[in-house]
Amino acid sequence: MLPESLILATLFDILMGGLIAIGWGILFNTPRQVLYVAALLGGLGHSIRFLMLEAVGAPLVLATLAGTVFIGFLGIAFARKVDTPPVVFTMPACITMIPGMYAYHTMLGFIKMAGADITVQDPALVSQTAQYFVITISLLFTLSIGITIGSLLFRKKTAREIKLNLPSLFFFKHKS
Template sequence: MRIQFTDTMEWLTFFEKWIWLGFAAIGFAILFNVPKRTLWVTFLLGALGGAAKLLTLHLGGGIILASFAGAMLVGFLSIGAAHFKHAPPFVFAIPAVIPMVPGAFAYRMMLGIIRLTENIDPNTFNQLLEETIHNGLNAFFILMALSLGVSAPMLLTRRESAKGLKVPLKIDGLIKK
């Protein structure tokens, strides 16, 4: 299946979002005080993860699946980046995934909760309650998809990457005596 953008404007919009997602990842990396040598890799991971999310949405996937795909890509790439830059994978993964957090859904949910406290007619109340629950569940499931997507690759490959580690235990000294 080929990905087709209908005109040049869609490509420019996609590229612009790609760049801004990378800069947002760098902003969060600076906020979390990551080493300077990791910033460009964080930019790249944030941009690529966001691009995967945008492409999944463009291909007709839902927002939850798109967030999962972006986070999964960031999770796998952060493992390689960790070996390349000699830093823990979460140094790259967490700042790169934060720009994908569903702020709009959480904001609309909170506004809905506030509006539900007003005196409104029952029909409006039911519709508002439905929208509020829908926004809250979207925010919740997107957050779950992001956390699972970014941590699953690290958990799945943990055994391989820590294979050569030998940790001396205190019990070894007791057994030899």
């Protein structure tokens, strides 16, 4: 892609990613006064994925991981600024990267394989469906891992600081 067309395509990708994030934010009842954050995160996160795929030539899973880690980190930062849980921003933003086409082809392949003797007529169907399935699962895991990394690195309390109100068992003494 030429640099001018890459810039235009990236701007278009930011716009579309932001619009999709707004739509999902409305569906998830994101407060209207902070809906712009979901749009910003969705647009920028998806554009990082787009640029890594188109300009750098990175694999799809790596590009998706980079976009979701970016969304996760910025989601934590914005959540502290506007005093809202990060999931309000990160879920609508990351939905823009859900592997819908791969999931569709996976399900279509499973449906075809359930039919009568289709694997005899098309022996490549099993391997193609398995490939789509692995890509779909990999991308879904990547989305969840990418969002979670920011929360794990920047959470406010450690496990030792969390106090549980458990009853004392005969062998387990709870320290106050």
